[in-house]
Amino acid sequence: MARELLKGNEAIAEAAIRAGLQAYFGYPITPQTELLEWMAHRMPELGRAFVQAESELGAINMVYGAACTGARVMTSSSSPGISLMMEGLSYIAATEVPAVLVDVMRGGPGLGNIAPAQSDYNQMVHGGGHGDYHTIVLAPATIQEAIDLTVLAFDLAEKYRSIAVVLLDGSLGQMMEPAELPPMRPVRQTFPAWAATGAAGRERNVLTSIYLDPPKEEEANLRLLRRWQEIQANEVRFREYFMEDARFVVVGFGSAGRVALSAVRQARAEGIPVGLLRPISLSPFPTRQIAALCERAEAFLVVEMNAGQMLEDVRLAVNGKRPVEFYGRMGGVMPFPDEILGEIRRLAAGEASFEGHPRDRWLQRLTGSN
Amino acid sequence: MQTEIIIAGFGGQGVLFAGQLLAYAAMDEGREVTWIPSYGPEMRGGTANCTVIIADEEIGSPLVRHPAAVIAMNLPSLDKYEALIQPGGVLVVNASMVNRKPARGDLRAVMVPGNEIAEAMGDRRMTNMVLLGALLVNLPVLPVEAVERALEAHLPARHHRLLPLNFQCLRKGAEFVAETVR
Amino acid sequence: MVVEQIVPEEIVYQRPRSLVECATHYCPGCTHGVAHRIIAEVIDEMGLREHTIGVASVGCSVFAYNYFDFDWVQAPHGRAPAMATGVKRVLPDRMVITYQGDGDMASIGMTEVVHAAARGENITVFFINNANYGMTGGQMAPTTLPGQKTTSSPHGRDVELAGYPIRASELLATLEGAAYVVRRSLHDPKNIRLAKKAVRTALEVQRQGLGFSMVEMLSICPTNWGMSPNQALQWLAEKMIPYYPVGDYRVSPSVAQLKV
Ligand SMILES: Cc1ncc(C[n+]2csc(CCOP(=O)(O)OP(=O)(O)O)c2C)c(N)n1
Numbered sequence: 001m002a003r004e005l006l007k008g009n010e011a012i013a014e015a016a017i018r019a020g021l022q023a024y025f026g027y028p029i030t031p032q033t034e035l036l037e038w039m040a041h042r043m044p045e046l047g048r049a050f051v052q053a054e055s056e057l058g059a060i061n062m063v064y065g066a067a068c069t070g071a072r073v074m075t076s077s078s079s080p081g082i083s084l085m086m087e088g089l090s091y092i093a094a095t096e097v098p099a100v101l102v103d104v105m106r107g108g109p110g111l112g113n114i115a116p117a118q119s120d121y122n123q124m125v126h127g128g129g130h131g132d133y134h135t136i137v138l139a140p141a142t143i144q145e146a147i148d149l150t151v152l153a154f155d156l157a158e159k160y161r162s163i164a165v166v167l168l169d170g171s172l173g174q175m176m177e178p179a180e181l182p183p184m185r186p187v188r189q190t191f192p193a194w195a196a197t198g199a200a201g202r203e204r205n206v207l208t209s210i211y212l213d214p215p216k217e218e219e220a221n222l223r224l225l226r227r228w229q230e231i232q233a234n235e236v237r238f239r240e241y242f243m244e245d246a247r248f249v250v251v252g253f254g255s256a257g258r259v260a261l262s263a264v265r266q267a268r269a270e271g272i273p274v275g276l277l278r279p280i281s282l283s284p285f286p287t288r289q290i291a292a293l294c295e296r297a298e299a300f301l302v303v304e305m306n307a308g309q310m311l312e313d314v315r316l317a318v319n320g321k322r323p324v325e326f327y328g329r330m331g332g333v334m335p336f337p338d339e340i341l342g343e344i345r346r347l348a349a350g351e352a353s354f355e356g357h358p359r360d361r362w363l364q365r366l367t368g369s370n
Numbered sequence: 371m372q373t374e375i376i377i378a379g380f381g382g383q384g385v386l387f388a389g390q391l392l393a394y395a396a397m398d399e400g401r402e403v404t405w406i407p408s409y410g411p412e413m414r415g416g417t418a419n420c421t422v423i424i425a426d427e428e429i430g431s432p433l434v435r436h437p438a439a440v441i442a443m444n445l446p447s448l449d450k451y452e453a454l455i456q457p458g459g460v461l462v463v464n465a466s467m468v469n470r471k472p473a474r475g476d477l478r479a480v481m482v483p484g485n486e487i488a489e490a491m492g493d494r495r496m497t498n499m500v501l502l503g504a505l506l507v508n509l510p511v512l513p514v515e516a517v518e519r520a521l522e523a524h525l526p527a528r529h530h531r532l533l534p535l536n537f538q539c540l541r542k543g544a545e546f547v548a549e550t551v552r
Numbered sequence: 553m554v555v556e557q558i559v560p561e562e563i564v565y566q567r568p569r570s571l572v573e574c575a576t577h578y579c580p581g582c583t584h585g586v587a588h589r590i591i592a593e594v595i596d597e598m599g600l601r602e603h604t605i606g607v608a609s610v611g612c613s614v615f616a617y618n619y620f621d622f623d624w625v626q627a628p629h630g631r632a633p634a635m636a637t638g639v640k641r642v643l644p645d646r647m648v649i650t651y652q653g654d655g656d657m658a659s660i661g662m663t664e665v666v667h668a669a670a671r672g673e674n675i676t677v678f679f680i681n682n683a684n685y686g687m688t689g690g691q692m693a694p695t696t697l698p699g700q701k702t703t704s705s706p707h708g709r710d711v712e713l714a715g716y717p718i719r720a721s722e723l724l725a726t727l728e729g730a731a732y733v734v735r736r737s738l739h740d741p742k743n744i745r746l747a748k749k750a751v752r753t754a755l756e757v758q759r760q761g762l763g764f765s766m767v768e769m770l771s772i773c774p775t776n777w778g779m780s781p782n783q784a785l786q787w788l789a790e791k792m793i794p795y796y797p798v799g800d801y802r803v804s805p806s807v808a809q810l811k812v
C-alpha cells in the first residue's frame with residue numbers, strides 16, 4: 001500500500017480497525033479525542049461496536065466485558081482518564097483476558113494541561129492498579145511505528161491473554177507523517193475456548209478475578225508471573241542508532257527518543273562517539289541489552305519528558321557499573337535537540353558522575369540548588 | 371540535511387492547511403516529512419502555528435528552536451519568530467497584517483501584501499497560497515510545481531474548481547524574490 | 553472636550569462586585585457569560601461574596617475561578633458535588649456552589665450528583681446544559697438531542713446505539729433529599745430574569761439549610777454547534793426547549809413557603 005500523510009491519533013484508530021477490532025469504548029479527552037472521533041465514524045459504518053461511554057470508568061469496564069467474550073477490543077484515553085481506568089485494568093489483568101489500551105499522555109499531575117508529556121511511564125509500566133500484575137507497554141516514536149505497534153498490541157494481548165498498552169505523548173497523537181497502513185484483516189469469526197459466549201454444548205466458562213482461598217490466589221499470581229517471564233524472554237523490542245562504535249549512550253523512548261536522535265546526529269557531526277538506544281517495549285524493558293552495553297559504554301544519558309521515571313529502570317540495568325546522567329522536561333514541555341546536545345557534550349567532556357542520584361545532579365544543574 | 375519551516379498566524383488564516391500542503395508535496399516527492407501543529411484551546415480563534423520538517427533521512431525532533439524559514443501571517447508571529455530564524459534563513463511576512471519591516475539584516479526577507487493580492491485575485495482565503503508561493507521561490511526545498519501537484523492530488527474533488535485560482539496565487543507569490551543577504 | 557459626569561443614581565448596569573474585571577476566554581456570544589453574570593449578581597445582592605466557596609468543574613467553565621471574585625477549588629471531571637460535600641461538611645455555615653457542564657455533571661459525574669442530592673447535601677449546583685461537550689471540541693453529551701450531529705455522532709445521535717438524552721432535572725427531582733430542582737433557559741431577557749430568580753431561590757434554600765438545590769440552565773455553544781450566536785439562541789428555543797421544558801421539577805414544601 002502507498003504512503004499516506006496520517007495524523008497519529010487517526011492512524012492508530014485505523015490500524016486497530018484493520019487489525020480486526022470488534023469493539024471500541026471510549027470517552028473524549030484531549031489530546032486523544034480524534035481517535036475516538038475516528039472510531040465514531042468508522043466502527044458503525046463497518047457494523048462493529050462503538051460506544052461513547054459515560055466516563056473512562058465506564059469505558060474500561062465495557063472493555064472488560066467485551067474482552068471476556070474473547071473479542072478484539074480496545075479503549076483509548078489520556079493521562080487523567082487513564083487514572084480512572086486503573087481499577088478496571090487490575091481486574092482485566094487478574095481475569096487474564098486480552099485488551100488493548102492506548103494512552104496519549106499529557107502534562108500533569110492533576111488536570112495539568114493538554115501538551116505532550118511522558119509522565120504516565122510509572123503508572124503504565126510499573127502498575128498503577130492494585131495487585132501484582134504486568135502489562136505489555138509499547139512506545140512508538142513515529143506514526144509508522146504507532147501503526148505497527150497497534151497491530152502488534154492486539155496480537156500480543158491475545159497471545160498472552162494480557163493487557164497491551166500503546167503509550168505515546170500528545171505530540172505524536174497530533175503530528176502528521178507519511179506512513180503505510182496495513183491491509184484490512186477480516187474480523188475473526190470464532191471465539192477462543194476460554195471465552196464466556198454461552199455454554200452451548202460445552203462445560204461452562206466462568207471468568208472472574210476472585211480467589212477467596214489464598215493458596216489459589218497465590219497460584220493465580222504464579223501463573224501470571226510465569227507468563228510474564230515468557231513475555232520478558234520473547235517480547236523485548238528496541239532500536240539502536242549509531243551504536244557500532246558508541247562510547248556514550250543516550251537512552252530515550254517515544255518522542256524524547258526522537259528528539260535525542262537529532263541531538264545524537266549533531267554530536268556525531270562534532271565527532272563525539274555517541275549512540276542512541278530507543279526502547280520500544282518499555283515493559284518488558286530491554287534490561288539485558290542495556291546491561292550488556294556497560295562493557296563498552298563509558299557513560300549513559302537518560303532523556304525523558306518527565307522527572308526521571310524510566311531513569312530508574314536504566315539505573316537498575318546499569319547497576320552502578322557506569323555513571324548515568326539524566327535530562328528531563330516536565331509539565332508538557334518538549335525538549336529541543338540543543339538541550340540534549342549540551343548534555344551529550346558534558347558526557348564527552350568526562351563530566352558524568354557516580355556521586356549521589358542522577359536526578360539530584362540534574363536538579364542541581366537546573367536550578368543551582370536541590 | 372533537513373529544512374524546517376514554521377508557518378504562523380491567526381486561526382482561520384489557513385496556517386495549518388498551508389503546512390499540510392507542504393507536507394503532502396514533500397511526501398509525494400519521496401522525502402521524509404513531519405507536520406506538527408500547536409494544538410489546544412488555540413483552536414478557538416486564537417493564534418495557530420505549525421512546524422514542517424522536510425528531510426532525506428528519518429526525522430528526529432519534530433520541533434526546532436531555530437527554523438530555516440518562517441511565514442509570519444500576522445504581527446504577533448513576526449514578533450515571535452523573527453529572532454529565532456537561522457542566520458541566512460528565509461522570512462516571508464504578510465505585509466497586510468503587520469506595521470513594521472523585519473529588523474534583522476541577515477535574513478532573506480520579503481514583505482508580501484498577501485491579503486491584498488488574494489483579494490485582487492478574487493478570494494481572500496487564498497492569502498496562505500500567496501505566501502506559500504513566496505516561501506518556495508526563496509527556499510530551495512521543493513519546487514512550486516510539486517506543491518501544485520500535491521494540491522491536485524490531495525484536494526478533495528469537490529474543491530477542484532478552485533485549483534486554477536490556487537495555482538495563480540502560488541505563482542503570484544513566487545514573484546516576490548528576496549534580495550540576497552546584506 | 554466635555555466629560556459628562558455620570559451620577560451614581562443614573563448607573564443602570566455595572567459589573568457585579570463578585571465578578572473580576574477581565575475579558576473571559578469564552579467564545580463570542582456564549583451564554584456561560586450570562587450564567588456567570590446572574591450568579592454573581594445574586595451573590596452580591598445576598599451579600600454572600602465573602603462566605604461562598606465555588607467548586608469549578610472540568611469543561612469550558614474550568615476557569616470560572618478566574619472570573620468570580622471569591623474562593624474556589626477545582627474538582628476532577630465530574631466530581632464537583634463530592635468535593636462540594638467535603639467542603640460543606642467541614643464548613644457548614646459557608647455557601648458552597650458547583651458550576652458544571654452537562655458532560656461533567658450528567659455523564660462522568662452522574663453518580664456524584666445523584667448521591668449528593670439523595671443525601672440532601674446542602675449545596676447548590678448550577679448545571680449548564682448546552683447539548684454537547686464544548687471544551688473538547690463538540691462531542692456528543694448525554695444531553696445531545698436525537699439526530700443532533702456532533703463530532704462523535706457524525707451522522708446525528710442515533711438513539712438505537714447511543715440512547716436518549718437524559719433530562720437531569722426530572723431525574724434528580726425524584727430524590728427525597730432534593731429540595732429545589734428547576735430548569736431555566738438563557739435564550740432571551742425574559743428567561744434570563746427567570747433564571748436569575750431561580751438562582752436566588754436556590755441560594756436561599758442553601759442559606760436556610762433546606763437541602764440540595766440545582767438550577768439547570770439551557771445554554772448555547774455557537775462555536776461547536778457551528779452557528780452564529782443568534783442562530784444558536786433560536787435553535788435553543790426551537791429545539792432544546794421542547795425536549796427540556798423550562799419548569800420547576802421539585803419544590804419541597806419548606807421551599808414553597810420561602811419568600812425571596
Ligand atoms: C477524567 C477526564 N476525562 C476527560 C476529560 C476531558 N474533558 C475535559 S472537558 C470535557 C467535557 C466538558 O463538557 P461539558 O461538561 O459539557 O462542559 P462544556 O465544555 O460544554 O461547558 C472533557 C470530556 C478530563 N479532563 N478528565
Ligand code: SF4
Binds near residue numbers: 577578583686687
Ligand atoms: S466552546 Fe461552546 S461552551 Fe465553550 S466557550 Fe465556546 S461557545 Fe461556550
